[in-house]
Amino acid sequence: MPTKPDLDVWDSCCLTGILNAEKDKLPALLSQTRRFEQGEAILGIPIVTISEVSTLSDGTPAQPMIEKFLQNPYVETLLGTAEVGFLSGKLQHRFDSRRLPEMREGAIKAGVPNNQVVRLRRADADVLATALHYKAKRLTTYDPFLIFIGEKYITPETGWWDSLERLGS
Amino acid sequence: MASELGEGFEGNVEITGQLRYRPDEPWPYSVDVERIRVLPRKSDVSLKDLVGLLRLPEGQDSVSYIRSLRDAD
Numbered sequence: 001m002p003t004k005p006d007l008d009v010w011d012s013c014c015l016t017g018i019l020n021a022e023k024d025k026l027p028a029l030l031s032q033t034r035r036f037e038q039g040e041a042i043l044g045i046p047i048v049t050i051s052e053v054s055t056l057s058d059g060t061p062a063q064p065m066i067e068k069f070l071q072n073p074y075v076e077t078l079l080g081t082a083e084v085g086f087l088s089g090k091l092q093h094r095f096d097s098r099r100l101p102e103m104r105e106g107a108i109k110a111g112v113p114n115n116q117v118v119r120l121r122r123a124d125a126d127v128l129a130t131a132l133h134y135k136a137k138r139l140t141t142y143d144p145f146l147i148f149i150g151e152k153y154i155t156p157e158t159g160w161w162d163s164l165e166r167l168g169s
Numbered sequence: 170m171a172s173e174l175g176e177g178f179e180g181n182v183e184i185t186g187q188l189r190y191r192p193d194e195p196w197p198y199s200v201d202v203e204r205i206r207v208l209p210r211k212s213d214v215s216l217k218d219l220v221g222l223l224r225l226p227e228g229q230d231s232v233s234y235i236r237s238l239r240d241a242d
Contacts, residue, residue: 017230020221020223
């Protein structure tokens with residue numbers, strides 16, 4: 001009986017890291033290709049991330065290449081629905097150090113830059129909400145604040161998500 | 170249905186029509202199909218083809234680049 005493939009959601013830094021040929025990210029990210037091509041997992045790309053790179057190094061627009069890449073059968077473009085918007089708003093409200101001062105302290109201790117720990121920004125929340133809404137198995141990001149929030153708060157115990165295994169890379 | 174889909178069978182198709190969802194489920198459970206478009210089995214562009222197409226300024230990586238965009242919001 002066929003099994004449903006896992007949904008792996010990638011934050012913008014993953015595709016951007018590949019485009020920028022970053023040595024610390026390429027091996028781990030490219031090694032996922034086999035899983036995707038063999039149907040073990042679907043690569044979910046939140047729609048909010050698609051436009052965060054607009055121009056390639058040769059001056060041409062990035063979108064035609066990205067659009068062609070998104071046509072791979074293992075890629076699912078994840079739309080921002082009303083539910084994603086509501087959830088994103090809730091996440092932004094929740095992860096704001098004015099309401100959650102201990103989050104700021106914990107994030108700084110975990111090495112998140114000072115200026116980033118004030119609150120979860122809209123685009124970050126959109127990506128996280130998309131992964132949660134579409135019940136992704138994994139959200140891959142290299143962003144230290146998202147990794148911190150994922151490890152500390154997005155757990156079965158906190159009730160945000162009962163199927164998340166791990167947030168981060 | 171399978172013969173109508175032809176090359177799209179067990180591949181990827183784009184379906185247009187009215188989708189039905191169950192509460193708390195992100196994916197539709199049924200659809201009244203108006204149109205089916207068979208999508209290519211493989212794109213011309215793989216992940217490997219994307220490597221090196223962008224050159225961020227010296228000292229900036231993908232994380233700091235995306236951070237600068239999002240913090241400017």
